[in-house]
Amino acid sequence: MIKDITGRQAIVMMAIVMCATKFFILPSNLITNGHQSVIYVMLLFFVIEFLLLLVMVRVSMLHPDKTFYQLLTESVGVVIAKIVYLLFFCFFIIKLSINIIETYTFFLGTLYDELSSVLYVLPILLLAFYMTYIGLRSIGRSAELLWVFVFLGLAVTLIVAIPNADFGYMLPIFDGGANNAITILSNNSLWFGDYFVYLFFLGKIKFDKNYFPKFAIISGLVMLGIVFFMTLFYCIFPYISGIVHYGVSDITHITTHINNIGQLDWLNVTLWTFASIIQTVIFAYCAERCLSDLFNIKYKYLSSSISLIILVVVLMLLDFRLTKLIMFVQGPVHFLFPVLLVIALNIITVHFIVRHKEKRQKKLAGVIYD
Amino acid sequence: MYCFFYFPQNNTIRKDDLDKLTNKEIKSIFVDKFHNSTDFKVREFVSLQKFDSILFFFDNIVDVKRLDKEVIEKLMQDSQEVAVDDIVNYACRCCITVGQGEILDTVSDAVEKLLNGFCVLYFNKCGKFLCFDVKNFQSRSIAEPPTSAVLKGPREGFNESIATNIMLLRKRLKNSDLVISQMPVGKYSQTQVAIVYIDSIASDEVVNKVSKKIQEIDIDGIIDSFYIQKALEERSYSLFQQVGTAEKPDVIMSKLLEGRVAIIVDGSPIVLTVPYLLIEDLQSSNDYYFARAPRVTFLRLLRMFGILIAIYLPGIYVAVQVFHYKVLPYKFLVTITNATLGIPFTPLVEILFIILLFEGLTEASLRMPSYLGLALSIVGALILGDTAVNAGLVSSPAVMIVALTGVLLFTVPDQEAQLSILRLIFTLVGGILGLYGIICASVFLIAYLTNLDSYGTPFLAPYAPNVREDKKDGFRRYDLRAMKYRPKSIPNKNKIRLKKL
Amino acid sequence: MISRVVRKIYIAILIIALILLLPVSMGLPQQTLDRSLILAFGIDKAGDEFEVSAQVMVPESSQSGYKEKREVKSNKGSTIDKAIASLQLNEGKELAVAHANILVVSESAVGEDINIILDYFIRDKDIGYLTIAITPDSAKELLTISSQATQDKDSLLRLISYNNEYIFGTESTLNKVLFGYYSPSQTSLISRLTLKGEESSGTEEQQSGQTGQQSLASSEGQGQESSTQSAPKQIANDGSLVILKNGKIITALSPLEYRGFHWLMPTVYSSFIELQNINTDTLNNATVMLDIVNSKDDIEYELTNDNKLLINFHTTLEYQISSVQQDKYISNNYAEYLNDGTKVIESALQTLIDSEVQSALKLSKDYQIDIWNIYDKFYQKYGDKFVKYVELNEGDYLKDLQIIVDVKVKESKI
Numbered sequence A: 001m002i003k004d005i006t007g008r009q010a011i012v013m014m015a016i017v018m019c020a021t022k023f024f025i026l027p028s029n030l031i032t033n034g035h036q037s038v039i040y041v042m043l044l045f046f047v048i049e050f051l052l053l054l055v056m057v058r059v060s061m062l063h064p065d066k067t068f069y070q071l072l073t074e075s076v077g078v079v080i081a082k083i084v085y086l087l088f089f090c091f092f093i094i095k096l097s098i099n100i101i102e103t104y105t106f107f108l109g110t111l112y113d114e115l116s117s118v119l120y121v122l123p124i125l126l127l128a129f130y131m132t133y134i135g136l137r138s139i140g141r142s143a144e145l146l147w148v149f150v151f152l153g154l155a156v157t158l159i160v161a162i163p164n165a166d167f168g169y170m171l172p173i174f175d176g177g178a179n180n181a182i183t184i185l186s187n188n189s190l191w192f193g194d195y196f197v198y199l200f201f202l203g204k205i206k207f208d209k210n211y212f213p214k215f216a217i218i219s220g221l222v223m224l225g226i227v228f229f230m231t232l233f234y235c236i237f238p239y240i241s242g243i244v245h246y247g248v249s250d251i252t253h254i255t256t257h258i259n260n261i262g263q264l265d266w267l268n269v270t271l272w273t274f275a276s277i278i279q280t281v282i283f284a285y286c287a288e289r290c291l292s293d294l295f296n297i298k299y300k301y302l303s304s305s306i307s308l309i310i311l312v313v314v315l316m317l318l319d320f321r322l323t324k325l326i327m328f329v330q331g332p333v334h335f336l337f338p339v340l341l342v343i344a345l346n347i348i349t350v351h352f353i354v355r356h357k358e359k360r361q362k363k364l365a366g367v368i369y370d
Numbered sequence B: 001m002y003c004f005f006y007f008p009q010n011n012t013i014r015k016d017d018l019d020k021l022t023n024k025e026i027k028s029i030f031v032d033k034f035h036n037s038t039d040f041k042v043r044e045f046v047s048l049q050k051f052d053s054i055l056f057f058f059d060n061i062v063d064v065k066r067l068d069k070e071v072i073e074k075l076m077q078d079s080q081e082v083a084v085d086d087i088v089n090y091a092c093r094c095c096i097t098v099g100q101g102e103i104l105d106t107v108s109d110a111v112e113k114l115l116n117g118f119c120v121l122y123f124n125k126c127g128k129f130l131c132f133d134v135k136n137f138q139s140r141s142i143a144e145p146p147t148s149a150v151l152k153g154p155r156e157g158f159n160e161s162i163a164t165n166i167m168l169l170r171k172r173l174k175n176s177d178l179v180i181s182q183m184p185v186g187k188y189s190q191t192q193v194a195i196v197y198i199d200s201i202a203s204d205e206v207v208n209k210v211s212k213k214i215q216e217i218d219i220d221g222i223i224d225s226f227y228i229q230k231a232l233e234e235r236s237y238s239l240f241q242q243v244g245t246a247e248k249p250d251v252i253m254s255k256l257l258e259g260r261v262a263i264i265v266d267g268s269p270i271v272l273t274v275p276y277l278l279i280e281d282l283q284s285s286n287d288y289y290f291a292r293a294p295r296v297t298f299l300r301l302l303r304m305f306g307i308l309i310a311i312y313l314p315g316i317y318v319a320v321q322v323f324h325y326k327v328l329p330y331k332f333l334v335t336i337t338n339a340t341l342g343i344p345f346t347p348l349v350e351i352l353f354i355i356l357l358f359e360g361l362t363e364a365s366l367r368m369p370s371y372l373g374l375a376l377s378i379v380g381a382l383i384l385g386d387t388a389v390n391a392g393l394v395s396s397p398a399v400m401i402v403a404l405t406g407v408l409l410f411t412v413p414d415q416e417a418q419l420s421i422l423r424l425i426f427t428l429v430g431g432i433l434g435l436y437g438i439i440c441a442s443v444f445l446i447a448y449l450t451n452l453d454s455y456g457t458p459f460l461a462p463y464a465p466n467v468r469e470d471k472k473d474g475f476r477r478y479d480l481r482a483m484k485y486r487p488k489s490i491p492n493k494n495k496i497r498l499k500k501l
Numbered sequence C: 001m002i003s004r005v006v007r008k009i010y011i012a013i014l015i016i017a018l019i020l021l022l023p024v025s026m027g028l029p030q031q032t033l034d035r036s037l038i039l040a041f042g043i044d045k046a047g048d049e050f051e052v053s054a055q056v057m058v059p060e061s062s063q064s065g066y067k068e069k070r071e072v073k074s075n076k077g078s079t080i081d082k083a084i085a086s087l088q089l090n091e092g093k094e095l096a097v098a099h100a101n102i103l104v105v106s107e108s109a110v111g112e113d114i115n116i117i118l119d120y121f122i123r124d125k126d127i128g129y130l131t132i133a134i135t136p137d138s139a140k141e142l143l144t145i146s147s148q149a150t151q152d153k154d155s156l157l158r159l160i161s162y163n164n165e166y167i168f169g170t171e172s173t174l175n176k177v178l179f180g181y182y183s184p185s186q187t188s189l190i191s192r193l194t195l196k197g198e199e200s201s202g203t204e205e206q207q208s209g210q211t212g213q214q215s216l217a218s219s220e221g222q223g224q225e226s227s228t229q230s231a232p233k234q235i236a237n238d239g240s241l242v243i244l245k246n247g248k249i250i251t252a253l254s255p256l257e258y259r260g261f262h263w264l265m266p267t268v269y270s271s272f273i274e275l276q277n278i279n280t281d282t283l284n285n286a287t288v289m290l291d292i293v294n295s296k297d298d299i300e301y302e303l304t305n306d307n308k309l310l311i312n313f314h315t316t317l318e319y320q321i322s323s324v325q326q327d328k329y330i331s332n333n334y335a336e337y338l339n340d341g342t343k344v345i346e347s348a349l350q351t352l353i354d355s356e357v358q359s360a361l362k363l364s365k366d367y368q369i370d371i372w373n374i375y376d377k378f379y380q381k382y383g384d385k386f387v388k389y390v391e392l393n394e395g396d397y398l399k400d401l402q403i404i405v406d407v408k409v410k411e412s413k414i
Helices: A007-023 A026-062 A068-078 A078-109 A115-133 A138-166 A179-187 A196-201 A213-237 A246-254 A258-261 A266-292 A299-319 A322-330 A337-346 A347-364 B023-033 B066-075 B084-096 B107-115 B162-170 B204-216 B224-234 B247-255 B279-280 B293-322 B332-340 B346-369 B371-388 B396-411 B413-433 B437-450 C003-028 C080-093 C115-123 C141-147 C153-169 C176-181 C203-205 C211-226 C254-263 C333-338 C341-367 C375-382 C385-392
Strands: B039-049 B051-058 B101-104 B118-123 B129-133 B176-183 B191-198 B244-246 B261-265 B270-273 C036-047 C049-058 C069-077 C095-098 C102-104 C131-135 C187-192 C194-196 C232-237 C239-246 C248-253 C272-280 C286-303 C308-328 C328-330 C402-411
Touching: A007 A026, A007 A078, A007 A138, A007 A196, A007 A213, A026 A179, A026 A213, A026 A246, A026 A337, A026 A347, A068 A078, A068 A347, A078 A115, A078 A196, A078 A266, A078 A299, A078 A337, A115 A138, A115 A266, A115 A299, A115 B437, A115 C003, A115 C211, A138 A213, A138 A246, A138 A266, A138 B437, A179 C272, A196 A337, A213 A246, A213 B437, A246 B346, A258 B261, A266 A299, A299 B107, A322 B118, B023 B039, B023 B051, B023 B107, B039 B066, B051 B066, B066 B084, B066 B118, B084 B118, B084 B129, B101 B204, B107 B118, B162 B191, B162 B247, B162 B261, B176 B204, B191 B204, B191 B437, B204 B224, B204 B261, B224 B261, B224 B270, B244 B247, B244 C153, B247 B261, B247 B270, B270 C254, B279 B293, B293 B396, B293 B413, B293 C232, B332 B396, B332 C036, B346 B371, B346 B396, B346 B413, B371 B396, B396 B413, B396 C328, B413 C003, C036 C069, C036 C080, C036 C141, C049 C080, C049 C141, C069 C080, C069 C141, C080 C095, C102 C115, C102 C141, C102 C153, C131 C153, C131 C176, C141 C153, C141 C176, C141 C194, C141 C211, C141 C232, C153 C232, C176 C187, C176 C239, C187 C402, C248 C254, C248 C341, C254 C341, C272 C341, C286 C341, C286 C375, C286 C385, C286 C402, C308 C341, C308 C375, C341 C402, C375 C385
Parallel strands: C036 C095, C036 C102, C102 C131, C131 C187, C308 C402
Antiparallel strands: B039 B051, B051 B118, B101 B129, B118 B129, B176 B191, B191 B261, B244 B270, B261 B270, C036 C049, C049 C069, C187 C239, C194 C232, C239 C248, C272 C286, C286 C308, C308 C328
16 A cells, blocks of 8 residues: 555644634634533534544554555445445535635635636636645645644734733633533534544555654644634624624734734735645545545546536535525534544444454464464 | 777677778778768878778867877887787787777777777778777866856866766765766767766665666757756656756765766766755755855745745735735835826736846847947846836836846746746736635645655655655754764665764 | 646646636736725714715825825715715725724714614724724814825824823724623723814813713814814824713713723723822922832622622732922922822822722713623623622612722832
């Protein structure tokens, strides 16, 4: 099995994917009605996600040469594996739609007065096609090169905004109960679950020394960073978060003196767009992998083209409008995430089934004795 | 005094045997072969006072004085009694004092030697040719290359003679592991191409790959090392070169010591090296010969920023004017707005116009006679810098930006051609799609570069993929004492290069 | 083979896109020449209509040096967006509002709810950071005077934002105002600008020490008169603040009145304190100016068992004597005049702070304005218990609020 990416590249890609589009409209969506309670619920939710991610990492290290598809087929059979892949394909297409429409709306509201949706989508589709065609190795290296600038921009934004936040607004914890917060979070669940992309890196990672602890620390920090961002956003805009839509740029609007030297938030926008594009490309790669394993398509350019065409159809159905997207994502398809979560929870079962079968085979071959 | 003599293996003897031909017959064969060329000379004389001899040579490429003194004079003045069958051996071993000599069996071998500056001697009906190396190819003297000037450090540079270039390397690397493997390339030019590497350091795989590629070349003539470069590149249509170049022997020496393979081409002062990393072009000889590590780090970062400004600034300027006026601070905006008021061109057209004007000026300045240089440069400066702005055709910020980027392109002269194209591309993209387009194009460029490999070495190493040890000589340069190991990115056999300093 | 085909198709798409898009892009003009660059907005009320004034940057051709010209354009409409739309129509150009950083609203335009005005500006994503000021005079006149300044055309911004933040310690921005509007306290503070000229304006009444209410009334009358005067006027910000409750103007506070609130705010900047009628062994009715160089506050919020709200305010201040005035200045070596006077001064300072805080509390209760964000503080500590308390008091949680002030002062030896 050719190892396309190093452990460090896998970590960097996961870090970017996990937080890229969580800083646009998601803060406003969650916090307007959920207030500080939703942040606490999100923290608990991230703990579960973190543990799940660590399980996935462990599985990948125990089966370093097997892809996710191979693991599934060996344990649950081809039919179920294909069903799972079909679900994941739908998931990634929806994630791509969220990413593209959200970033488009964000650009339209910040940097551009007018921006044709076709002109916006064409470069990103060409880029996604090109990068999925050349492969994961290039995506990993590009992410490895760009991550410093992306997180530097974010760090500057957060540091500059901290003095304007009153962290007292995080109290009391769970005012009015957690049910409302849980409902809001589940309605917006499709903004989460980005870590599923790790399943499609299985079998392609060349593990470094101390890979597991490094991964745990970085992904933990990223999740804490997301929670901190939400906290900061809420503590700066506790009562007006509903009318402040774009977290990552509005959070710098409130600093007084920066305005005199130019709009620093636009610089941050530019840096953050790299993260959004990398995330789009990774999702496109995962969608392409799903499709090619699903239908045994040999040629990458074919599976890539088909998945992008399906994406374009979905975008056209959603009319490139954010309101339609939110209704769609919070409506009929938001069950997809819990389903996939259950599937992911079963990875551990899959892993044990495969291990058990391997052990049995070795025992039969006389390698292991009772 | 000794002579190297080479007895060709049986399997290399060609089918055109000499068959005890007379001098006259041999003469007519050679004269016909060279189509009566006027520079092809034939000298008939008597050797050892009894053997009729005939000497062939090209008078423009041999050292005639040496020929007279060490060949003809020796043969004519010697009166030793020698049998007919032994004349060739005697002449080679005991008489002629030229350093390198060979005994040849075929006319085609003799022709090849004549073309390489040898003289060919034939004794009447002896059946073999004797050839001696008396070449005297005129070439440029060793001087400092104009594009690699240093403040302190060696100033020798390669020239067009492969012998001189090999000499410059040999005198620096006095080790038996330095291997120089020379071969002729080109049907008509028979250009000598030498593959140079240190056997105990360079990877055999890279060496074999380079040799194979060069041997597979089937072309009429090699005019410059660029032709070999094209053959060595795995993606020859790419905008970016995948083979390194250098004009100085100290640079090549350091690259050989890192495990690279150098290729010297006769007739070209540019020596090629593989594998190649993009970061090499950010490194300069000055960085190693006198500047301290912090200063070098600063200079390399400056070069990097220079490149980024050179390729992005015009595009960002156009994008900001056409799509994103919000980005600019207010006072800057006022200055630009006032400066561009009344300009008949749109921002994209204005910038493209000025870029093309500057490119034309650069191109013309390369070709214009030096006595016109001053006059034309004044015209260029006045027309562009003053008159065009005053006439309201272009704005001063645009002129300043293009001029600045034009100068900054030369912070890394080896990449100037590529960066110039990139500048144009980003300007177009910025004008069409704005900052979003520039971002997408940047990601595309990065993806493209990360996908390039040079003989198994990632192009953007040591940054993508991350190779921590190699970063000691990347953007940040550590002290010389820290560089104990050869670069991990370059395949090599021997890892340690510094034990104690 | 396949990669060659793919590469060719890819390049063909790029070239076609370039051929189609390049001619269009080459015709796209510069945005600022295509738009009117707005730097400040002013809102007045003309009858039933809003009059929106915009300070517009007018480009002047210049290849060297910095030149800036501003003009004020205005138009009317029944709502803010209609007024701005007709302004755009009259201009014949789209309005570029990204660099607009000031909004001046006349008191007459505020009306029943300032949010009718502010809602437009917060929702326009192009507008970045907006500083707001209220004026008893004409907003349009304010903008006109500011645009006519030959140098430093940003003086208006500096007057509001810089002065407010560094001298008076408040922030009068759109975000802050709306924060107060939407918060449970529903209280917002906006800085007040007046026109100072040959005719008297509101500032003179304020200097005489009258209450904010009176100065507002007089300045309203003055504002109408002053707008017809042709004498050269200047924009003044003396630090007074307009208090709005639920978007409606309640009162205006002078800097001295506002200082009482200031003591309990987290950002207390150094300010000069004037102590009058200081009598010591050596001083007789002297006026001592103190400079507060350092302060350390501790505020405790307590909902007592007998359902009373209590704030315990502990502060430790370090001061330096700036000047002592008795008949004439004694500016050097006044320490020898104040041998035992330190205790008197400290006692006077404690009394002053306590009285100012209690006055501020009284003002809060009288006008039901919660400048201290008391609701938020108690809610953060007590949660639902405090909500029940508010319900019990029918929303008037300030009614039984008490503030116990404990001030420790000491002279700074630096």
